[in-house]
Amino acid sequence: MRTLHLKVLRDAVHAKGQLTAILVLVACGVSVFVMLRSMHGYLRGGQERYYREYAFGDVFAHVTRAPLSLEPRVAAVEGVAAVYPRLVEDVLLDVPGLAEPATGRLVSLPDAGEPPLNRLALREGGLPSSGRRDQVVLSVAFARANGLRVGDRLGAILNGRLESLTVVGTALSPEFIYEISGYGQIFPDNRRFGALWMSRSAMETAFEMEGAFDDLVVDLSPGASEAGVIAALDRLLDPYGNAGAYGRDLHVSHEFLEGEIDETTITASFFPAVFLVVTAFLLHSTLLRIVRMEREQIGLMKAFGITPPALALHYLQLALIPVVLGSLVGAGLGLWMAEAMAVVYAQFFQFPEVGFTPDPGVVGVGLGIAMLTGVTGALGAAMSVTRLHPAVAMAPPAPPVFREGPLERTRLWRALSAEGRIIVRNLSRTRLKSLSTVAGIGLSLGILGALFSMFDAIDTIARVQFDGVQREDVAVYFHQTRSGNAEDALARMPGVLAVEPFRTVAVRFSHGPREERSVILGLDVDTKLRRMVDARSVVHRPTPDGVVLGALLARKLDAEPGDRVRMEVVEGRRRVHDVRVAGVIDELMGGGGYMEKAALHRMLGEGPTASGAWLRIDEAADAAVYEALKHSPSVAGIQVRELTIRGFRETIEQSFAIALGSTLVLGMALVMAIVYNQTRISLSERGRELASLRVLGFDRREVARMLLGEQAILVAAALPLGVLLGWFLTWLVIQRFESDLFSMPVVVTASTYVRAIAVVVVSAVLSGLLVRRRLDRLDLIAVLKTRE
Secondary structure, rough: OOOHHHHHHHHHOOOOHHHHHHHHHHHHHHHHHHHHHHHHHHHEEEEEHHHHOOOOOOOOEEEEEEEHHHHHHOOOOOOOOEEEEEEEEEEEOOOOOOOEEEEEEEEEEEEOOOOOOOOOEEEOOOOOOOOOOOOEEEEHHHHHHHOOOOOOOEEEOOOOOEEEEEOOOOOOOOOOOOOOOOOOOOOOOOOEEEEEEEEEEHHHHHOOOEEEEEEEEEEEEOOOHHHHHHHHHHHHHHHOOOOOEEEEHOOOHHHHHHHHHHHHHHHHHHHHHHHHHHHHHHHHHHHOOOOOOOOOHHOOOHOOOHHHHHHHHHHHHHHHHHHHHHHHHHHHHHHHHHHHHHHHEEEEOOOOOOOOOOOHHHHHHHHHHHHHHHHHHHHHHHHHHHHOOHHHHHOOOOOOOOOHHHHHHHHHHHHHHHHHHHHHHHHHHHHHHHHHHHHHHHHHHHHHHHHHHHHHHHHHHHHHHHHHHHHOOOEEEEEEEOOOOHHHHHHHHOOOOEEEEEEEEEEEEOOOEEEEEEEEEEEOOOOOOOOOOOOOEEOOOOOOOOOOEHHHHHHOOOOOOOOOEEEEEOOOOOEEEEEEEEEEEEEOEEEOOOEEEEHHHHHHOOOOOOEEEEEEOHHHHHHHHHHHHOOOOOEEEEEEHHHHHHHHHHHHHHHHHHHHHHHHHHHHHHHHHHHHHHHHHHHHOOHHHHHHHHHHHHHHHHHHHHHHHHHHHHHHHHHHHHOOOOOHHHHHHHHOOOOOOOOOOOOOHHHHHHHHHHHHHHHHHHHHHHHHHHHOOOOOHHHOOOOO
């Protein structure tokens, strides 16, 4: 069998171009799988370990003020394993070097010992001393973004009083893995929002909350009913201004992290599968071509006693050479890309352990899938060897039967040159191979189109949200609902040109058996600074006789315009109303409900009040506005539109740079592998024919046009198919990426496919140049000596 092993190496060297193309495809598929599955394991493993080691809670609730004496009753609820009552307040911060005010979420810590739940991972310094209201621990991301170290100071508005705080330590917490304020943020802005921790006794004094709590964290016993515990907590906390208990799945940090983990699961399954399916197809085509060309050798080897299984194994080994090498290259490349992605993820998700550790299991699964793909693709061609009888194999194959086709009886045929007729005849007589090539190139174009459409969809979200919906310069959020004089106070600030107050209220919708927590936003009918705009940029108006639901919320409730939904207000007197669904808006970000503000006031039984306001300010006086807001005791947080847009674009550019680069490289690799492999197979099968044409007087350019012209026609034929596949794949991927926070629109524009087609054409041209180089070096004498 040593002879067969040597033959494997000789055949591999002879077909090195085609096998290299297959190697590249395997490497691409395995690298994407290893990278994405490693990121899935990195996020999921880090999350589970972090939650377990630092006791992240299962159920959360926020109230206006509840007595600490309620704690034993909460602990007695069936299914509750641990209870942690605490204080949580949003405060404005005056950070050195930052013009606009930042927002801090101030969380109490026990005066002695660690919290029973949501414990801190201390990174620098120590914990605040008991009763010291001037000492705080900062979140690591906030401190790093603002260049704050232990011993530095910053200002804060605590219950209406400006205080100077000293940083005594930095820490991480499992409830702030994804650190956002909730004030309209979807991406972290660590310069302008961060978590802070202060001793409980100091916060009690500062916020006049002695013997009380306003936030509750609960840990569940194994097997406990989360819904049952939430219902029991709501009954206990409702008299104290309960905003509604909720499970971990609705915790904002956990929700974003879970969304990212789900996305890696989807992409880790879809994209590697495409590459490996194409790999199986190319392996089958290449090996089948080698078997056909080595019929005589196969017959001789069988005649000399080499068994059919040994020959099948021989060709299987040949096919596995690029698979094994490609798998090893892909595994190394995937681990390298995973390490780079881990650095990007570490900027958004704050874990105690930021280092990436390769998972041998993921690499093993990737190698196993690649090997299985290789065996599947090569098995049919390898097994065809066993069916060849020695005498039949050593005889030349029966010549194909050619007939005049319908096209050859038309005027168009007579108008074609000799080269054109040869191209058309060859394509029509190898229909299966031509169709498979068209399908492969079309799939490549479809994938590229779908990925480019994702980038276009994000641009559309930014355009609709920041040009159509959010037209204010600054959004201001109050600590508590304020009366109409709050608007006047903001309007009197220097540099404020316009003020539009808004009202938000947390509600629990129910429609039939379905129930969802959400928020109602009360808008003026003639609002200018914040509008309701759908995915088609159509502006909608709130109505005075019903609620307009976001499309995502409407789908969850299975509600349509004209239906009536029950709306329970989870603040104040907790009124319950049956409200008509006046409309459904297909918005891109958000997902709550909208009402005309005056109608919302009437429903709540209140006068003109506001939860916040949108401001238009004089750009030249923005520093004065920010300085005034820093010292406003009623303001809990702000959002600056310009900074939000800048952060959005920076985040997209940073997080999608790797994705865009990978898209181009992988897409080009896919197209080049298909075009190059199929062209090389044609060159190998038709080498004698092309050499004969050279001897008959055709020059190199004419012969190249015959061979490469076929591939050009196949590429052109694949473009319409690729466009259709691209639209379908775009729709399919976007359906899987939909979340509670935003909806991805299906954006298919001419520019999307111009870019995708350009990548396909460039890849095909590069492949053609490689084959043309091989064609120019064709040894006419050696080829013509080859036996038919």
